[in-house]
Amino acid sequence: MSNLDAKINEHFAGFVVRKDLVKAVKGNAIVPTYVLEYLLGQYCATDDEASIESGIETVKEILRKHYVHRSEAGLIQSSIKEKGRYRVIDQVSVALNEKTDSYEATFDNLGIKKVAVDSGTVKAHPKLLVTGVWCIADVQYEFSEDNRLSPWILETIKPIQIARVDYEGYKEARSKFTTDEWIDLLMQSIGFDPAAFGRRSKLLQLMRLIPFVERNYNIIELGPKGTGKSHIYSEFSPHGQLISGGEVTIPKLFVNNSNGRIGLVGYWDVVAFDEFAGREKTANKALVDIMKNYMANKSFSRGVNPMGAEASFAFVGNTDHNVPFMLKNSDLFEALPTQFHDSAFIDRLHAYLPGWEVDVIRGEMFTSGYGFIVDYLAEILRHLRQEDFSNRPERFFRISEKISTRDRDAIYKTMSGLLKVIFPDGSETETEMEELLRLALESRKRVKDQLFRIDSTYPDVDFYYVGSSGEKRRITTVEEEEFPQYYHKKRRVENLAESSADMTDDEPLIEIDEDTADGTAKGKAPEPSRALEGHHDYAENRRGLTYDGLFGPYIEGATRIDVTDPYIRYFYQIRNMMEFVEMVIRRKAPEDQVAIHLTTGPDDGNITKQRELLDSIVEACTGSGVEFSWKFDGTGTGHARTIVADTGWKIVLDRGLDIYQAPIRRDGFSLGDRLQEYRMIKGFYVTYVRA
Structure with missing residues (x-):
């Protein structure tokens, strides 16, 4: 056990688990990580090897006896009939049968429908009405001569999620860790070996958690295949819902006008859209319009009274081309469907996470160290949604007054999310605050710079902040520094039209810094082609x-x-x-x-x-x-x-x-x-x- 693992077990005993145990118990069970770690947390939340071995066997036995494989659904149904009652682990959803005025559950893997559910259960767990929820449930079988009655009865049900957490104790324990240790603990909690990532790469991974701690936060991540973009949203938390970009409808996402039932945004903290990219894909224009209004105003309406919700949106998808190709020929949003390749939609995104900086996930990148039971961390992050840390950067820094209110709100929401994840106890130093502020500014600047390419009516915004010394510190994106000849191409063409300056296609835009008389290539720290001081x-x-x-x-x-x-x-x-x-x-x-x-x-x-x-x-x-x-x-x-x-x-x-x-x-x-x-x-x- 490493020194960090020992420290983790010392301060979070009972709430952490060794992350490689998931593979040890999963077998061929197709269940989310948080379901397995919920069980491991009951029996393996310790650093005692003997207890871990015993706990693994217990969890394997529970899965063997109660997890329902689709191929064995008939056998489990028979067991329920013969025994009269049986406990199962399955994904359950509930719907109202208006003809019988009763609630009926559907068990996905078990393959049974019209399972009788009492109203109290539905009131206690309203998410069951929206989509499938992983649960531990006791199912009864009572045959009746009355054909109108289903023989299946739901006796008890418990969604797989941890109960209450001690948030104050969590903050107190956070103070025992250095910033580097805490970041590494979070990286291990989401399953990765911190040694496989640089500092910036770790922060980019943790940015994926912001939608879980910030209400109404909109983030997009586009990049190559295989970088784990959707993993966080499908496996990490019972409060997030991952849906395919082509499967969403207005009633499913927002509200069903026929019965007035609110959709996913009313029940989930995060709604993530997988496989969101694809120029050949189409989207309902009415859906896009409602999404844009919701992303901007936190409310939506379909001809009835406006309704509000707090769900954050995460959009993830694969890019078809590399960064220099996109910058030279189009923009960094080129992979989006036509209906979403729209300036009004893009402007409502708070941050663009550069997926091309995230390495393809390989086996050696996973950790065998200790991390939070993901369900425990998910509950902590959900509690943090009630907090607002957006004003904390003002203790040290002032953001440019020239940027719009929408830009400022986006930057502060990203900052608030990063601070909640890394510094929930408010222990950040000025240097650490600046590191996060630069990342938040860059993430919004990436959106705004591409908007300038897509729609020339958007102004060119100068993203900078002012430190305690009064010095202006400008922000550039990594791809801006790496490919300045393409990044500033559109502005260069416009400058040519205005000034008829003699400038070659590969020349970077020359910008005169208002504080100096020197002309420097904006955002460029080049490899020197000749020896210069x-x-x-x-x-x-x-x-x-x-x-x-x-x-x-x-x-x-x-x-x-x-x-x-x-x-x-x-x-x-x-x-x-x-x-x-x-x-x-x-x-x-x-x-x-x-x-x-x-x-x-x-x-x-x-x-x-x-x-x-x-x-x-x-x-x-x-x-x-x-x-x-x-x-x-x-x-x-x-x-x-x-x-x-x-x-x-x-x-x-x-x-x-x-x-x-x-x-x-x-x-x-x-x-x-x-x-x-x-x-x-x-x-x-x-x-x-x-x-």
């Missing part, structure tokens, strides 16, 4: 950066290069060193000789392996025209990370060569492992100075 910051999760682009112009023609980096220790870090050497070999002329010398620190955990790997670089360079040498700095290199070439240049890096996120694929291939330009980076800066 300067300082550049690079945002986490962007791609396209290579050692050749970053260092090549500065080491061109060098005969000696000194690399100082105290953390060339682990395999992937030494691999980075090898890739730097390979870059030098490709750059130099075949007849030239170059000496590369590394000064680093010893890996106290496995210095023998470190020596072997570094010596293997020495051997690999034999006959290449590059002589590689290395040494441990006995006096300590501190945290200095520099590259000095006898060309007269010194390169200072806060991360040294360790600019890429560590690879996690254990077998097979990925472009990120083969080509640096496809590898996600960590956030870092680089400074070029004359030595």
